[in-house]
Amino acid sequence: MKLAVFIILDQFADWEGAYLSTQLNQSKDWQVAYASNQDQVSSIGGLQVKPQYQLTTIPEKVDLLVLIGGNSWQLENEKFKMLLKQRLLDGQPVAAICGAVDFMAKNGLLNTYRHTGNSLALWTDFSEYHNQQQFLETQVVNDRNLVTANGTATIEFARKVLKLVHFSESVDQELDLYQLGFYQYVEKYGNPFA
Template sequence: MKTAIFLILDEYADWEGSYLASQLNQSSDWCVSTASIKPQVTSIGGFKTNVDYLLTEIPQKIDLLVLIGGNSWSISNKELRELIVKQLSMQQPVAAICGAVDFLAQNGLLTNYKHTGNSQYLWQTYSEYTNQGDFIKKQAVIDNNLVTANGTATLQFTKLVLKLVNFLPEVEIAKALALHELGFYKYCATYGNPYQ
């Protein structure tokens, strides 16, 4: 079974990982778990989450590391940085959205990757962010083993991450998320009623 670890901090953006987690968790091939730097975190929406793993307890083999954004990524945390470096250097899939991309930029972890994020303006003072020319003004970007997205790109982020891990053929990924993108009636007109 493949392991997806969703790393969440206090004031995490609860909506940013919901589509991705639900797709993965409905598959018998994937196990979805949460991790953080402390045992319980609270989302922006007020959900209290008791995480499955502290950083020091995360399994050695992670098939997908997902960094969910929010308001607490302007931190300095050596263990967190080392975890991400390890995954990236081992060519394992890493996905970051919203404030989590800010952490990557601040720590020089976007080097050699095409990427996007909330705004390059926010990264002006980051001395470790040296590849400004690789920023792409798109909702979500996939490059090699890294997906990055801004905080308004939850569905696009989900699509690219599912593509990155070869979850389903691209046509099936698009169809799986079309219900949320198009709404029920447009979906029915395109694909038929999913409940009949």
């Protein structure tokens, strides 16, 4: 079984990983787990989560590492930074959305990738970030083993990440239900309940 680990810090944006974690967790081929720097965290929406792992105890064998945005990505953690750097160098799938992309920029982890984020203007003081020319003003960017997204791109983020890990040939149809809404979905694909 493949393992996806979602990094959630206190005041994480619970909606940003919902479509992705739901698709993965409903698959017989994937297991979803959570990691943080605390024993329990709260989402911006008040959801209380007890992660299975600490940032320092994430298993070595992880098939997908997902960094969920929120209000606490001012994180200073050299070991976690090195884990991300090594995963990127090894070509292992990494995905980051919203404030988590800011963390990656601040730590120089986007310097060899095309990427996006909430706003390039937020990164002007990041001395380790040297790749403004490859910042794309678009919702989501997939470059090799990395997917980045701004905080308003939750469905498209899920779509790109699922395609990155070759999740299912029907990813577009499955997520179009949420992207299009039920009645436009029915026009395009037919009524799943009929």
